[in-house]
Amino acid sequence: MGHLLEVKNLEVNFKTYGGEVKAVRDVSFHVEHGEVIAIVGESGSGKSVTVQSIMGLIPDPPGKIKGGQILFEGQDLLKLSKKEMNKIKGFKISMVFQDPMTSLNPTMKIGKQIEEGLRLHQDIPKHEAKKKAIEMIKLVGIPNAKERYEQYPHEFSGGMRQRVMIAIALACNPKLLIADEPTTALDVTIQAQVLQLMKDLKEKMDTSIILITHDLGVVAETAEKVAVMYAGVIVEAGTVEDIFADPKHPYTWGLLESIPNVEENEKQRLVPIEGAPPDLFSPPKGCPFAPRCKYAMNICMKEMPPAFDIENGHMARCWLNDTRAPKIDNLVAAGRSNHD
Incomplete structure (x- = not known):
């Protein structure tokens, strides 16, 4: 079937x-x-x-x-x-x-x-x-x-x-x-x-x-499954567990960081994603999220990342998933701990 x-x-x-x-x-x-x-x-x-x-x-x-x-x-x-x-x-x-x-x-x-x-x-x-x-x-x-x-x-x-x-x-x-x-x-x-x-x-x-x-x-x-879209492109897709527990795209981290957390104290600030989406009259050559991404590298501006297969159908279009990219420790934790 x-x-x-x-x-x-x-x-x-x-x-x-x-x-x-x-x-x-x-x-x-x-x-x-x-x-x-x-x-x-x-x-x-x-x-x-x-x-x-x-x-x-x-x-x-x-x-x-x-x-x-x-x-x-x-x-x-x-x-x-x-x-x-x-x-x-x-x-x-x-x-x-x-x-x-x-x-x-x-x-x-x-x-x-x-x-x-x-x-x-x-x-x-x-x-x-x-x-x-x-x-x-x-x-x-x-x-x-x-x-x-x-x-x-x-x-x-x-x-x-x-x-x-x-x-x-x-x-x-x-x-x-x-x-x-x-x-x-x-x-x-x-x-x-x-x-x-x-x-x-x-x-x-x-x-x-x-x-x-x-x-x-x-x-x-x-x-059960999630596809995250940005500027007309699916930038990450996987099961709900993949996306919430182990997201592999900086845009997804940004979305997760902007969810209010009931257990946090009231002083916790929500973290907005800075900047604005690209102009789709002339979409950028590289990754559409690169201008707003704090992890962007040179290649991100020049070339659209391929769909990296993380595992079991979990996919992310982000150059950080390339074996040659610098490692960012536990990305979600990295994203979240900056302001704890």
Whole structure:
């Protein structure tokens, strides 16, 4: 059994008045059946563009997929016609966006919105669709499902609307659910509930999940694998254990250092990553993180580091992993002890 999804050497550009933005550069990763992978990075790192490419949502123009393959169950999605892609979207691959209010139709009862996808992809009679919609409302933990079926989006709280979105996305039992910052607009307690819900549903329905987030706390709670993106490139990827216990890229260290630690005393300062991401009109020749990296060497400015294989699928694009590079003692500890 192959990977459920395999993205290979994806390149996505956007034409603008100022020139061509290289938004995603040589991105490769794969998702197994029943697995949760998180793609992490700050705004503009290319993570949303990556998943929009999978969903066929890149507006052309101005966007253009310049190269690569997106293999879903062995089939290259980039070669499909719009019509063929529409059969897969919402049926085999579904997406939950960060703001449910822009994705839900305010003039339509939520029960009908859940049914819409069902009836589009599955030839089922009206009463069956209604029954399934009410089941989905229950499944995502919304009480009084029958009454709620008749209500409009504005009658739901933010967290409940996000649950409705998940119900719509999961109505057709998709094999892959893409969640783009699904908890950004919610407060922390509700955030935890929505993430727990997604984890429970993954177990029940054996759906794989790609979770897009800028929040490493969310990753620790939810994912099994992590890909860290910076300036359109995956700079590190591995299991959650690899990334949290033994990260091998200075950008990842920076992200980890900026997580607040509950056990530390209140005086502990969070360490921001100094500087700004590079201009993607003319991406740097070398490592995109080099101008902000305190460990940067000459080669980092000149040449993009290859994907160094650390072990067992843990990969980092950083010249410090080259055998010729100077050794930095226990890198995370080094990063963290400077200011303890």
